[in-house]
Amino acid sequence: MxxxxxxxxxxxxxxxxxxxxAAQGDPTMFRPIYNRYFEQVFRFIHRRTADEDLSADLCSxxxxxxxxxxxxxxxRGVPFSAWLFRIASNEVAQHFRQNKAGRVVSIEDVHxxxxxxxIDEEHNExxxxxxxxxxxxxxxxxLQLIEMRFFEQMPFKExxxxxxxxxxxxxxxxxxxxERLKKKLIS
Amino acid sequence: MSKQYDIxxxxxxxxxxxxxxxxxxxxxLEQYQQKKATPQPGASIIRFSLxxxxxxxxxxxxxxxxxxxxxxxxxxxxxxxxxxxxxxHIIVPFEQPELTxxxxxxxVNASKGGVLEYSSGSRLVIPSEAFxxxxxxxxxxxxxxxxxxxxxxxxxxxxxxxxxxxxxxKHYDLExxxxxxxxxxxxxxxxxxxxxxxxxxxxxxxxxxxxNSQIPRFNVYKLDTEARQWxxxxxxxxxxxxxxxxxxxxxxxxKKAHLDALKAIESKGILEMQAFQTMTPAPxxxxxxxxxxxxxxxxxxxxxxxxxxxxxxxxxxxxETDRLEKLYKGTIWQISPRNGAFxxxxxxxxxxxTRLKQLNNQEYELTFISGAKELKLxxxxxxxxxxxxxxxxxxxxxxKEYEQKMAEWVQLLQEKRVAIQQKIAxxxxxxxxxxxxxxxxxxxxxxxGLIRSKVINxxxxxxxxxxxxxxxxxxxxxxxxxxxxxxxxKAVEGMVAYVADKKRNTLRxxxxxxxxxxxxxxxxxxxxWMVTKDDKLALVNPGQFRQIGNKDEYTFAFxxxxxxxxxxxEVRELLKFE
Numbered sequence: 119m120x121x122x123x124x125x126x127x128x129x130x131x132x133x134x135x136x137x138x139x140a141a142q143g144d145p146t147m148f149r150p151i152y153n154r155y156f157e158q159v160f161r162f163i164h165r166r167t168a169d170e171d172l173s174a175d176l177c178s179x180x181x182x183x184x185x186x187x188x189x190x191x192x193x194r195g196v197p198f199s200a201w202l203f204r205i206a207s208n209e210v211a212q213h214f215r216q217n218k219a220g221r222v223v224s225i226e227d228v229h230x231x232x233x234x235x236x237i238d239e240e241h242n243e244x245x246x247x248x249x250x251x252x253x254x255x256x257x258x259x260x261l262q263l264i265e266m267r268f269f270e271q272m273p274f275k276e277x278x279x280x281x282x283x284x285x286x287x288x289x290x291x292x293x294x295x296x297e298r299l300k301k302k303l304i305s
Numbered sequence: 306m307s308k309q310y311d312i313x314x315x316x317x318x319x320x321x322x323x324x325x326x327x328x329x330x331x332x333x334l335e336q337y338q339q340k341k342a343t344p345q346p347g348a349s350i351i352r353f354s355l356x357x358x359x360x361x362x363x364x365x366x367x368x369x370x371x372x373x374x375x376x377x378x379x380x381x382x383x384x385x386x387x388x389x390x391x392x393x394h395i396i397v398p399f400e401q402p403e404l405t406x407x408x409x410x411x412x413v414n415a416s417k418g419g420v421l422e423y424s425s426g427s428r429l430v431i432p433s434e435a436f437x438x439x440x441x442x443x444x445x446x447x448x449x450x451x452x453x454x455x456x457x458x459x460x461x462x463x464x465x466x467x468x469x470x471x472x473x474x475k476h477y478d479l480e481x482x483x484x485x486x487x488x489x490x491x492x493x494x495x496x497x498x499x500x501x502x503x504x505x506x507x508x509x510x511x512x513x514x515x516x517n518s519q520i521p522r523f524n525v526y527k528l529d530t531e532a533r534q535w536x537x538x539x540x541x542x543x544x545x546x547x548x549x550x551x552x553x554x555x556x557x558x559x560k561k562a563h564l565d566a567l568k569a570i571e572s573k574g575i576l577e578m579q580a581f582q583t584m585t586p587a588p589x590x591x592x593x594x595x596x597x598x599x600x601x602x603x604x605x606x607x608x609x610x611x612x613x614x615x616x617x618x619x620x621x622x623x624x625e626t627d628r629l630e631k632l633y634k635g636t637i638w639q640i641s642p643r644n645g646a647f648x649x650x651x652x653x654x655x656x657x658x659t660r661l662k663q664l665n666n667q668e669y670e671l672t673f674i675s676g677a678k679e680l681k682l683x684x685x686x687x688x689x690x691x692x693x694x695x696x697x698x699x700x701x702x703x704x705k706e707y708e709q710k711m712a713e714w715v716q717l718l719q720e721k722r723v724a725i726q727q728k729i730a731x732x733x734x735x736x737x738x739x740x741x742x743x744x745x746x747x748x749x750x751x752x753x754g755l756i757r758s759k760v761i762n763x764x765x766x767x768x769x770x771x772x773x774x775x776x777x778x779x780x781x782x783x784x785x786x787x788x789x790x791x792x793x794x795k796a797v798e799g800m801v802a803y804v805a806d807k808k809r810n811t812l813r814x815x816x817x818x819x820x821x822x823x824x825x826x827x828x829x830x831x832x833x834w835m836v837t838k839d840d841k842l843a844l845v846n847p848g849q850f851r852q853i854g855n856k857d858e859y860t861f862a863f864x865x866x867x868x869x870x871x872x873x874x875e876v877r878e879l880l881k882f883e
Contacts, residue, residue, distance in 0.1 A: 145337055152330045160324045168316050171442065174327035178336075178440035185337045222311045224318075250312050261310065287487070 134198050147159050155199055159206050162272040166210045176213060180206045187271055200279030207280065211258065223253070223261065229269050232237070236268070237300040245303060252302040260295045267292050316754040329441035331435060334499050335768060338531045339495065348554040388816045394533040396801060397465040397813070400834045403872055404463055408451035408486065415444045415491075425454060426509035426761075429487070435502040445494050448489050455484040456510050458805040459877050461812040466528070468811050470777045471533050471615035477777035478811045479535060482523045482543065482762055484508030484773040487853055503765040508774065509546070513755045513810060520545055521776060525764040528771040541774040542763040549759030556756075563740040567733055574729040581721050591703045592666045594696035595639075597687040603637040604652060604671075604684070606659065616662040635692035638684040641668065651680050753807055780813075780824040781806060785853055787823045788860040791843070797863060807882045823861075825850055830882050833861060842866045842879050 134151070141148040153233050161182055164173040191201055214221040230246055253261065262281065265274040274292075278285040397405065413419045418433040428450065436444040455464050461481070468479045485508055489496045498504070514521060520543055522866050526535040548567075550560055597603060606613055640647075656673040664683070666747060673680040688696050762774040789797040798818055804813045804823065807830040815821055825831045833845035843863035853859045870876055 145334060149330045149496055151318075152333065153328070156328045157321060157324050160327065161318065162321060165316075168311075168313055170323065170327075171320055172875055173319075174442065175440045177327065178333060181333055181338070182439075184339060185333070186340070220310045222316075224313050224316045230314075250314075252313060254310050 136187070138188065138191060138198060141185075142191075145185055145188075148185055148188070151198065155202055158199065159202055162203055162206050162270075163210055164222050167213075168222040168224065172213075176206070176209050180209050183209070195297045197276075200276060203280045204282065207262070221286075223265060223269070225250075226271050229258075229271075233264070233296075233299075235270050237296050237303070248303055249299070252299055255302070256295070263288065263292050264295055312524075324612055327441050329437070329500065331500055332437060332439060332441050335497055341531060341658070358385035384818055385816050385821065394467060394528075394530060395465045396467075398801070399840055401840070401871070404870065404876065406453050406455065406460060406463060406873065408453040408488070410449045410451050412447045413450055415446060415448045421450055421452070423452065424453075427454060427485075428507040430505035430507075432504075434504055435504065436491075436496045437499040438491075438494075438496055443499065444491055446491065448491050450498060451486075451488040451490060453486050454508065454510070455486070456481075457810060458803075458812045459873070459880055460484075462803055462805075462874060462880070463876065466771065466773075466812075467535075468775075469813070470526075470775070472777065476780060478780060478809070478813060479526070479775035480809050480811045481774065482512045482541065482760060482774040482776075482810070483508050484768075484771060486771045487766060488769050498766075498768055503767050506762070506764050506766055506772070508762040508764075510760060510774070511757050511810075512543075512760050513808060514758055515755060520758075520760070522590065523762070523774045523776045526767070526773050526775055528773070530770070535775070538738050538767075538772075539764055541619060543774075544761045544763065546761060559740070559743055563736065563743075566736045566740075570729055570732045570736065573724045578722060578725055582718065585714065585717060587714055588707055590666065591700065591707050591763065592686075594693055594700055595667065595685060595687045596693045597637060597639055597689045601642060602640045602649070603687070604640070605637050606633070606661065612809075613659045613661065616660060633686060635688060635696075636686040637689065638669070638671065639687040641683040641685060644682050647680070647682065667689045778809065780810070781809075781826040781829075782824070783827045783853075784822050784824050785856065786858045787821050788858070789817050790860060790862050792862060792864050794862070797843075800835045800837075802833060805832045805880070807831070827851075827853070832880060832882065834880065835863065837865055840870060841868065842870060842876070844879070847883065 137147065137151055139260040141151060145216070156177070160173055160177045163176045163180070164170065167173050167176065180202065184202055187205075191198070218258060230249060233249065234240065234245065253264070256264065259281070263277065265272070266277045266280065272280075274285050274288045277292075281288065399405075409423060411421045411423075413421060413431050415436050416434060418431045418435055421429040421431065423429075427452065431450065434443060436448055438444060455461055455466065461468060461484070464484075464486075466484065468481065470477045470479050485506060487504065487506075488497075512521065512523075521539040524542055525539045525541045526538055527535075529536045548564060550564055560772050571859050617635065651673065654675070656675045658674040660672040660674065661669050661684075662672070667685050669684050669686070671682045671684045673682075686784075687693075764772070764774065766772055789802075791797055796819070798819060800817045801814055802817045804815070804825060805811075808826060809829075813824070815823070823833075829852070830847050831850045832847060835848075836844050837843050843865045845861045845863055849859075849861055866879060868875070870879075
């Protein structure tokens with residue numbers, strides 16, 4: 119299940135930058151930005167918590183931090199949404215760290231098939247279960263990259279913006295992780 | 306292998322509608338503003354700490370240095386504005402918590418709402434489901450409502466509340482009919498009002514007004530701590546409390562005599578009505594005839610016998626034996642099963658006296674007395690055979706007659722009541738006219754010019770925070786360029802000082818600087834003071850204002866009161882008008 123994002127044109131990014139500048143001067147002007155991204159950020163968090171109330175709490179916290187740090191945001195070609203998802207990702211990680219619990223990874227069946235195709239393996243029940251086990255072995259950043267690329271269907275550009283790496287670096291990292299997964303699956 | 310992630314396949318995702326329920330930008334904005342305005346959770350007011358005082362001194366120093374290097378000195382008003390822009394909007398003058406009026410905390414069930422009543426007579430009406438968390442979740446269970454009132458210049462001073470208001474480029478003072486601060490908490494954490502919910506406030510306070518004048522119009526403002534200004538919200542619905550009497554009022558005697566006269570008129574009316582009702586008793590309701598139940602024993606009574614005494618419902622002995630004999634003709638007295646077991650031999654004995662007392666429409670208490678012996682029985686009048694049939698036939702007519710009489714009686718009472726009310730209203734109007742004429746004379750004679758009236762301010766609060774019932778008034782007409790010294794004649798600068806006017810319930814604050822412009826009402830009493838760095842009050846003798854006369858410049862001399870302030874009462878005592 120994708121998060122319902124659409125590709126943002128550079129014109130739209132520039133228009134949004136004007137909105138952000140207005141909100142930097144007057145917090146009430148943050149409303150259209152909030153309305154635009156609330157559902158996306160909520161879904162992003164919910165996929166990592168599977169808890170509606172907790173998602174609402176964390177989502178509110180994400181937007182509050184965004185407002186508090188809005189003056190630190192400067193337009194450098196990175197969409198504002200990526201900045202928000204980076205805050206959201208940190209909030210989720212912080213929540214689970216504080217609660218000493220493993221976070222949720224939401225996966226649709228169809229996306230498991232896509233991972234299998236990517237590593238040239240057939241999609242059967244035994245391999246599927248094994249994949250879930252090896253995913254559990256990944257560190258947080260590696261899992262995030264696989265999660266965003268395959269389970270949330272994000273383009274590499276967006277993954278790079280959220281994680282703060284270059285697009286090329288994100289691609290290289292994802293394919294290295296896939297190679298490691300493949301080795302573990304066939305071992 | 307340990308599980309570091311909770312991997313879920315095809316988990317249920319919330320719908321857009323479910324997500325939208327958690328969306329609430331207004332709550333987020335309020336939370337943002339609160340966090341920005343109050344760096345410490347739970348603190349509604351930022352203290353004017355010693356550090357800030359040093360900062361204030363530095364600011365003054367910086368301004369002075371800057372002034373030395375430029376050809377044109379900044380205008381005094383610019384210096385004032387520049388200083389206060391750098392300060393917290395709310396400047397609490399004392400650091401001791403006992404000098405901050407505490408909030409009253411009352412609990413309310415968030416789901417049901419409720420009415421909270423305070424010792425001042427003020428009330429809050431909280432609707433059901435009125436609160437939500439800062440994350441948009443509806444609050445259930447008990448919520449602490451933290452409420453405090455600020456009613457006069459001492460309250461405003463101690464709370465550090467600004468009372469300036471700028472509109473269309475003009476500066477005004479806010480003359481207040483009272484302020485309230487309302488916050489809500491659950492488990493020590495602030496909660497907000499839910500969108501669309503409002504708290505109805507009934508704030509009991511006092512206003513100053515000229516005698517015989519219309520009640521002045523006050524508006525409702527909310528302090529926007531982010532924008533650092535009061536923001537107009539609505540018109541304040543003000544109601545005068547007519548029977549208020551202030552013991553400190555110099556015209557207490559005249560007012561008391563007037564209120565006593567009004568009360569006497571009311572009492573006279575009530576007594577007249579009571580007397581009329583006594584003189585005009587309601588018609589007696591007829592009892593429906595009861596048939597003798599064969600299984601219950603009966604006795605007969607002859608009212609024409611001297612030894613039968615009848616008591617009416619008021620316990621009075623009724624000697625109209627002939628009438629009673631006629632009334633109870635054919636009646637026998639059935640002994641109620643409520644009596645339980647009794648010795649039937651009692652009826653074979655001749656008793657000296659028999660008393661009959663009506664208990665209700667159907668029952669009587671029958672008492673046989675002989676010397677020290679006494680037997681009480683509950684009995685009911687019943688009829689037998691033809692007597693019963695005949696009574697039943699005439700009962701309908703009796704009831705109709707009773708209903709007619711009853712309607713006439715009610716009408717009569719109503720007419721009397723209206724007549725008395727009209728008489729009371731006319732007498733009160735005359736008393737009011739007399740009082741107002743006397744009152745105006747008294748104020749003219751004493752030069753007081755204002756009366757203190759108790760009022761109820763009614764308004765709706767759509768968000769939590771500091772709300773005020775005010776009216777903007779232009780600064781007092783007389784202005785003087787001021788210098789300030791201590792009692793030794795040494796120049797004083799860099800402190801925040803306050804001016805209160807006896808005739809206006811407001812407070813002006815300003816930075817003590819050479820050339821500061823002080824507006825004041827020369828026809829009123831004015832108080833000027835500041836708080837020293839060691840938390841003492843330094844006062845300007847009110848007589849100094851009277852010495853200004855036509856001068857455009859004046860040097861005010863502060864006298865430090867060598868007393869450590871420890872509570873609000875001390876502040877009130879030191880800052881009271883003579």
